[in-house]
Amino acid sequence: MVKESGKKVAVVGMGIVSSIGGNISSFTRSLKNGTSGITRLAGREGPELSVDIGAEINGFSFNDGLASYPDLPEELLQKAKSCARRSPFPVQASVLSALEAWQDSRMFSQKNDPERLGVIVAGESTTQNYRYGLHAGFATDPEYLSPRYALQFLDSHQVGVLSEIFNIEGEGFVVGGASASGNVGLIKAVQLIQSGFVDTCLVTGIVADLSPIELQGFVNIGAMVGKNKFQSPDQASRPFDAEHAGFVYGQASACVILQSCDVAESKGAVIRSKVLGCALKLDGVSTSEPNVAGEAAAMNRALRRAGVSAHEIDYLNAHGSSSPLGDSTEVEAIKRVFKHHVSELWVNSTKGLTGHCLYSAGVVEFIASVLQMEGGFIHPNRNLDNPIDQDLRFSGATFERDNIELAMSNSFGFGGINSSIVFQNHR
């Protein structure tokens, strides 16, 4: 097959703060064990909502987190502390996952040209809960609104914070793509590198710190599983199972550092994976409905750009949000793309463990896929008791051992946003 784009992009660093692990190694263990992060939601101010479960990051401490990266220079950690010590939770979580990725990449021990570094922050309307928490005080005393508000209510504040900490002076911006935001961020980073604007790009998926309004909104549109549907919270996220009833809210901040393969090789970086091709495809609709043709087109385009045939893919990290319509649409699209190869293609959904991490989901699941490639396993499909399809090769209740050479990760979002990434094992 003819490749549409030649320049390969390497994954040189990864970091995560999630409900099932505060770093890459604990996250890997949870993937293997099929650990669920879904519990009752911590109490929120305001009215009683129609949802009370989710996979939250519990016991988050920015200061404890800063002490978890022993290889990083003290000066860098001090800078991180001073930039984000007064920041809302989503910013602090982004800083920690980025520090872990930076440590992993060993970039701190290299001489980097700041103008060749970029940063992409994936997620939109990410300051809702921060703003919601300020309303009561503002209603009586607007004069006391923090002077930081004008900086911190902007999603792009994260661009400033991360660029200051890591001395990034190339391009930087925010991307939004609803539940596909993470993949959109990764795809735009690959394109920035391929087009030569930067050599290295840090991509951060922001924690979806939903306020009560967004939680209720996702229930009211019929996308999020409501109250009292399942006996225990950890049964509620069940992608591709006959009893699936909507997505479950999840929190994670995840960071991937991508670098041009040429640069990575010349610097002697440890390459964890190579991105071969990716695609972003719109359905041209404003609604929340998924679309078989759009999803299949995104997967096919990613394969074509990677120069890979469908039958060569070993593993698919599905979007699989546990939504009845979303899951069945994706199954149909997968069958359309992979045809008879579906009997050989491993499929799972990380959302069965982490819930749906919304803005960061694409980055979380990309990381989960790389970790499975490196470890030679396919994590369990939690709660998949009665698969809605008998032809696809879903992993079961325990992890499967297998070699993954080539993987694909899908993310789809409201507004007809379809995305798919194809990447290769490198270890």
Next chain:
Amino acid sequence: MEKKNVFLIVKDVISEVLPDVDSDGVKIEQNLKSLGANSIDRTEIVMLSMERLGIKLPLVSFGGVENIEEMVDVLVDNT
């Protein structure tokens, strides 16, 4: 309110905004910049101090302030 009590409140706010500063060692003649406060930290210290004292002054009232003592004086004059 007495000046020394206002200064205690301001020191408490400084330790909240600048956790690395040993607030017991802060002298009233020092300026916030020398404690490592950037412009937003300084504005936040002023606003949080006003909030603790329950007073509302336009920020321009602190326009000519050169050190912590002058800031405390503006606060004392308006409590």
